[in-house]
Amino acid sequence: MNVLSGEFVSVIGASGSGKSTLFKLIAGLLEPAQGQIWINGQKSGKRLGKVGYMPQKDLLLPWRTVADNVMLPIEISKEKKQEKMSEIIEGLNRFGLAGFEKAYPHELSGGMKQRVAFLRTIMTGRELLLLDEPFGALDSMTKHNMHSWLLELWEDLQKTVLFITHDLEEAILLSDRIYLLLDKGAVKVLKVEIPRPRRSELIYQTEFIAMRKELELLIHNEK
Amino acid sequence: MKKSFMVIISLFLLLLSACSAGNKDNQAGNKMVSKEKVQKVTIMLDWYPNAVHSLLFVTKEKGYFKEQGLDVDIKMPADTNDPLKLVAANQVDMAISYQPEVLVARGENIPVKSFAALVRHPLNQLMVPANGPIKSPKDLEGKTIGYPSIPLDEAIVQTMVKSDGGNPQKIKMVDVGWDLIPAMATKKTNALIGGYINHEKLLLEKEGHPILALNPKEYGVPDYYELVLVGSEKGLKEKPEVFKKFMAAITKGQKYVQENPEKGLSILLKNADKSSPLDKDVETKSLQILLPLMDAKEKAFGYQDPQTWKNVAEWLKDNKVVKTKVNSKDAFVNL
Amino acid sequence: MKNRFKNWAENYGLFLLVVVLLISVWEWVVKQGFIPSFILPAPTSIWQSLMENRQLLLEQHLPATLKEVLLGFILSLIGGVIIGGGMHFSRALEKVLYPFLVISQTVPLIAISPIFIMWFGYSIWSKVAVTILTAFFPIVVSTYDGLKTGGEEYREILLTMGANRWQIFKKVQVPLALPAFFSGLKMSVVYCVVGATIGEWLGASEGLGYFSRRMSGNLQADAVFASIFLLSLMGIVLFLLISLVEKQLLKNKIH
Secondary structure, eight states: OOOOTTOEEEEEEOTTSSHHHHHHHHHTSSOOSSSOOEETTEEOSOOTTSSEEEOSSOOOOTTSOHHHHHHHHHHHTTOOHHHHHHHHHHHHHHTTOTTOTTOOGGGSOHHHHHHHHHHHHHHTOOSEEEEESTTTTSOHHHHHHHHHHHHHHHHHHOOEEEEEOSOHHHHHHHOSEEEEEOGGGOEEEEEOOOOSSOOGGGGGSHHHHHHHHHHHHHHHHHO | OHHHHHHHHHHHHHHHHHHHHHHHHHHHTOOOOTTOSSEEEEEEOSSSOOGGGHHHHHHHHTTHHHHTTEEEEEEOOSSTTHHHHHHHTTSSSEEEEOHHHHHHHHHTTOOEEEEEEEEOSOOBOEEEETTSSOOSGGGGTTOEEEEOSOHHHHHHHHHHHHHTTOOGGGOEEEEOOSOOHHHHHTTOSSEEOSOBTTTHHHHHHHTTOOEEEEOGGGGTOOOOOSEEEEEEHHHHHHOHHHHHHHHHHHHHHHHHHHHOHHHHHHHHHHHHTTTSOOOHHHHHHHHHHHHHHHOOTTSOTTOOOHHHHHHHHHHHHHTTSSOSOOOGGGGBOOO | OHHHHHHHHHHHHHHHHHHHHHHHHHHHHHHTTSSOTTTSOOHHHHHHHHHHTHHHIIIIIHHHHHHHHHHHHHHHHHHHHHHHHHHHHOHHHHHHHHHHHHHHHHSOHHHHHHHHHHHHTTSHHHHHHHHHHHHHHHHHHHHHHHHHSOOHHHHHHHHHTTOOHHHHIIIIIHHHHHHHHHHHHHHHHHHHHHHHHHHHHTSOSSSHHHHHHHHHHTTOHHHHHHHHHHHHHHHHHHHHHHHHHHHHHHTTSOO
C-alpha cells in the first residue's frame, strides 16, 4: 500500500477485514508479523507519536474541557501550552465550536465531539493522519455537514490522510484514491478523477454515480 | 423434598432455642420458692480469675455451694466497670467490686450495696523502681506517675504526697490505659499507681524490675477494703437468705484455702486453665500476700466495720472523688 | 429559595423524622425505667451533661482528639498513596507487601500497643500510630484498585501521541482512579476517629476517648455518651467535608 504526501486515501473493506488493525500497525500500537512499514522513505522502528491517530470512538477525556482535550498532544510533546492556546481557539472557531473551550465532552453532541477529536488529532502536528470511521456514528444530516466542512478545510489543512469508511459515497467524495480490501487478502486500488476543490452536491452528478456503481459491483462480485 | 425437610428442622430448632431462652428468663426472675431445690446464682468477677478467687472455685468444687442449695455460675467481666453496673441492673446477682467504687456508685444513685469484705486492705499501692531515687511520696515532686485514669488513684496520690509533706501540684499524672506493665517496664513513667502488690508488682519483678511499694494507708489514706462483694439493693432486700447461704458456703471455702493453700491454688489453676492459663509462680506468691489481707480474725469472714465505711466515705468526699454526700451506712450491710 | 428548601426536605425529611422518633422513644424508655439510666442515659441527661461539660469538652478534649485524627489522616493518606501506588507500579512490591498489609489489620491491638508505647511513650504519636494502623488500609486498597480501573482505550490514544508511561499515569490513570480513591478516603477518615479514640484508651491525658474512659470509671454514663456524641459528630462532619471535596473535583468526571 502506498500513500503520497498530501493525498487523501480511503480504505474500504468488510468488517473484520483488518482495517482498524492496519491503522493500529501504522500508529505503532501493534507490530507487523510480516511485512514492513516505511514512513518518509525510512523503515520506521518506533512509530508511536509519529502519526496522528483518530479512533472510531472520539475518546475525549471526559474529565477535561474541550480546550484541555485539544491541548493534550501539546502537553505530551512538552511544547509550550500558552503559545498554542491561541491556535486552539482559532481552530475551534474554524471547526464551528466557537465559545466551547470550557465545555465538557458530555455537554456536546456527537458531531461536535468528533470535530474536537479531529482538531486534537491535527494538534499532534503530524503530517500523516489516520482517521478510523470518524463520521460512522453520526446521523445522515450531520454526516453531510461534516463532509462539506471537511471539503472546505481540505486545501488549508495540508495533511496526508488515511481514512477508513464503510460509506462508498463518503469515500468517493473525499478521497483521491480508494483502496478496497477484498477477500483472501486481495487489494484493489481506484483513482478518483474528480478535480478539487469539490462540493458535496457532487454526489448527484452522473460521473459520481457511475463511479459508485463500479465500486459496488467490485465489492458485490467478491461475495 | 430435602429442602423442605431442612426448613422444617431449622424451624424446629429455632422453636426449641426460643423456648429454652424463655425458660432462662423465668428462672432468673425467680424469687426464693420453697419448691425449688437448687437456687441459681450468678456472680461476676472483678477481673480475670486469679489467686484471690481461689475460694470461689474451691467452694464450688468441694460442693459447699451445693450443700447450701446454690448453683453458682461464675462470670467474667468485659470491662472493669461492668460488674457493679450489671448487679445494679439485676443482670447478675452478685459481683466483686471495690469499696470506693461502691460509694461512687451510690453517689450516682446506682442502687448497689456491699455485703462482704473480701480483701480488707489496699492492694493498690504506689510503685516505684526499688533502686531508684524515689523513696517516699514527697520524692515524686517533678516526676511522672502512670495510672489508669481512675479519679480514686489521683486522690490516693495527692493524699500520700501531702501527708508526706510534698506538693501534689508538682506531680504529673499520666494516663497509661489499662495495661499498666509497659509504663514501668519501658521506664516511660517514674512511678505507678493502680497496680496491685499481688499482681503488677509480682509481674514486674519477675521481668527483672524490682519494685518498692508504698502503702497508701501509711500516708494518710484511710484503710479501705480493696475487694468487696456487692449485690443490688433489690436483691438484698428480697432474698437475703440467698446471700447468707452464699456467705456461709464461701466462708467454708476460704477456710479450706487458708489451711490448704497449695490444694486451693491447684483448683483455681485447673479452672482458670480452661480459658487462659495462669502463671503458677506468680499466683502462688499472690495467694501468700492475699491470705493475711483477707483474714477477718475474730470477726466473721467478710465482716464490714461501719467506721471504715464512714472514714472512706468522708475521705472520698473531701477529695472530690464522690461529688454528693453519701450516707455510708446505706452502702453496706453485714449479713 | 423555596425550591431549595423543598428539595432538601425531600432528601432528608424522612431521615430527620426517624431520628426524632428514635430519640423520643429512647427518652421515654429510660424515663419509664425500662432501662437503667446508668447503663443507657436518657437523651435529655446526655444533653445536660454536654452543656455542663461543654467548656472542657469543646476547648480541651475535642481539639486534642481532632489533632490526632487529622495527623493520622494526613499521614495515612501520604503513606497509603505511596504504598498503593508503589504496588501498582511494581508487581514484586505488590507480592511482598500485600500479605503484610492484611496481617497488619488482623493483629489485635493488645499485642501491638506495648510496642507502640515503647516507641512513642504516651505522647500524641502513640495515638497517631494507632490511628494510622486503623485507617491507612482503605486508602492503600482504594488507591491500588483505583489505578487498575480500565482506561485502556485512553491509554492507546495517548500512546499514539507519543506519551510515555509516566504521562499516561498522570493524565489517564490518576483521573480514573479518583472515584475509588475518594471512597477510600471517606472510609479512612471515619476509621481515623475510631483509631484516635482507641489510641487514647491506651494511655492519654486528654481527648474525647480519654474523657469517656474517665467518666466511665466515675460511673457517669451521661458524660460518656456526651463524648460519644461529639465523636460521632466529628466523624460525620469530616466525612461530609471529604464528600464535598469529592463532589467539587469529580463533578465533571466520568458519570
